[in-house]
Amino acid sequence: MKKLLLAGALLPLLMLLHPAPARAQQATVVSSCGLANAPLGFANGTITMDQTGNLCTNSAVGGPYGGKSATLLSNVNAATTGATSANWYKSSYTFACVATTWNAASAQLQYLGADGATWVNYSGAALTANGLVAVTIGANTSVRAVVTGTPTGLYCSLS
Numbered sequence: 001m002k003k004l005l006l007a008g009a010l011l012p013l014l015m016l017l018h019p020a021p022a023r024a025q026q027a028t029v030v031s032s033c034g035l036a037n038a039p040l041g042f043a044n045g046t047i048t049m050d051q052t053g054n055l056c057t058n059s060a061v062g063g064p065y066g067g068k069s070a071t072l073l074s075n076v077n078a079a080t081t082g083a084t085s086a087n088w089y090k091s092s093y094t095f096a097c098v099a100t101t102w103n104a105a106s107a108q109l110q111y112l113g114a115d116g117a118t119w120v121n122y123s124g125a126a127l128t129a130n131g132l133v134a135v136t137i138g139a140n141t142s143v144r145a146v147v148t149g150t151p152t153g154l155y156c157s158l159s
Contacts, residue, residue, distance in 0.1 A: 068088060072143070075155065077152055079148050081147075082145040082146070087142070090139035092137075095125050096131070096156065101151065107147050109121070109156075110122065110143065
């Protein structure tokens, strides 16, 4: 009986000497990653982990690598070339356009070629009516939208 009581008294002391293994720290979920991030390989590709261990989602804006999005055209009413949006992460994005009226106009997504001077049309990324198309963009790519014709109130975004 004395041995049982002694063992019972020593058990808490032994537990102090051999604490339970440390648990992994829970990651913080944020809406955008830092610059150095990597995909975690989920089927939907919408979660990455940045250099600080944050889990990053793109729930507020598009693109799994940091949630980058941009308005490429805003309230366009004539043929024009939109501003260049640079340094996109390698990923899949959605090119979307809406207009009050299209008037036979079109909006084409382009990327800057390897020579740094030639703009190239993304195949299948031309819209002639309200809608969207999926595009895959390479790392550090510059993009823009080009409008032909005379739409009314045309807006295009990439997200």
